[in-house]
Amino acid sequence: MTDPHNRRGVMLVFCAPSGAGKTTITRQLLKNDDKISLSVSATTRAARPGEEEGTHYFFKSVDEFKHMIADDELLEWAEVFGNYYGTPIGPVEKALSEGRDVLFDIDWQGARQLRDKGGDDVVSVFILPPSSGELERRLRDRGQDADDVIMKRMAKAGAEISHWEEFDYVLINDDLTRCIADVQHIIGAERIKRERQTGLPGFVKKLLTD
Numbered sequence: 114m115t116d117p118h119n120r121r122g123v124m125l126v127f128c129a130p131s132g133a134g135k136t137t138i139t140r141q142l143l144k145n146d147d148k149i150s151l152s153v154s155a156t157t158r159a160a161r162p163g164e165e166e167g168t169h170y171f172f173k174s175v176d177e178f179k180h181m182i183a184d185d186e187l188l189e190w191a192e193v194f195g196n197y198y199g200t201p202i203g204p205v206e207k208a209l210s211e212g213r214d215v216l217f218d219i220d221w222q223g224a225r226q227l228r229d230k231g232g233d234d235v236v237s238v239f240i241l242p243p244s245s246g247e248l249e250r251r252l253r254d255r256g257q258d259a260d261d262v263i264m265k266r267m268a269k270a271g272a273e274i275s276h277w278e279e280f281d282y283v284l285i286n287d288d289l290t291r292c293i294a295d296v297q298h299i300i301g302a303e304r305i306k307r308e309r310q311t312g313l314p315g316f317v318k319k320l321l322t323d
């Protein structure tokens with residue numbers, strides 16, 4: 114008999130303006146739950162100090178990225194801050210088929226494409242910063258980017274936030290611990306949604322016939 118706990122993996126899409134705390138939340142989530150894998154995106158932007166190929170991103174030239182688009186290797190892609198970003202299909206399909214959940218740290222354009230393609234498999238979460246002042250402070254404190262990049266990101270933040278109503282869940286990150294707990298509750302509930310529990314029909318049939 115198949116395992117009654119068999120289920121489809123959740124495609125968990127995380128969106129937020131830069132500086133809302135998305136990376137911190139993502140890291141904690143991956144640390145606390147070994148059933149979740151992070152989708153590693155391909156990008157044409159330069160690696161920041163400490164970023165590693167294959168762990169943070171797959172760093173590509175514009176030419177290589179355009180080939181990936183042409184060869185249908187990307188589940189979604191978008192241009193963000195003048196660079197290309199996209200999600201390679203292969204690892205996502207593998208993880209989902211193994212009943213693992215996949216976390217996507219992508220922008221609203223990618224979220225929209227994933228919703229179109231992934232349908233009910235997709236659960237989307239938007240993370241808001243507690244205030245615009247705090248958002249700017251967090252962006253400056255990183256010390257990784259030049260002033261003009263920070264200004265560009267502040268301007269972009271407003272545009273990103275304007276898509277908040279497209280998401281299933283919206284969290285305000287004014288308390289990191291609570292925010293992480295909220296995301297864990299979301300995943301926990303989504304995993305036991307009836308439609309995701311592919312082992313249930315067989316289990317219930319057996320319950321009724323035994």
Ligand code: 5GP
Binds near residue numbers: 218220221222
């Ligand atoms: P960063 O350069 O700070 O790592 O990311 C910039 C923005 O690109 C973030 O909003 C991030 O979520 C988004 N992003 C990263 N990877 C992808 C991707 O594969 N697809 C899309 N659509 N956006 C991405």
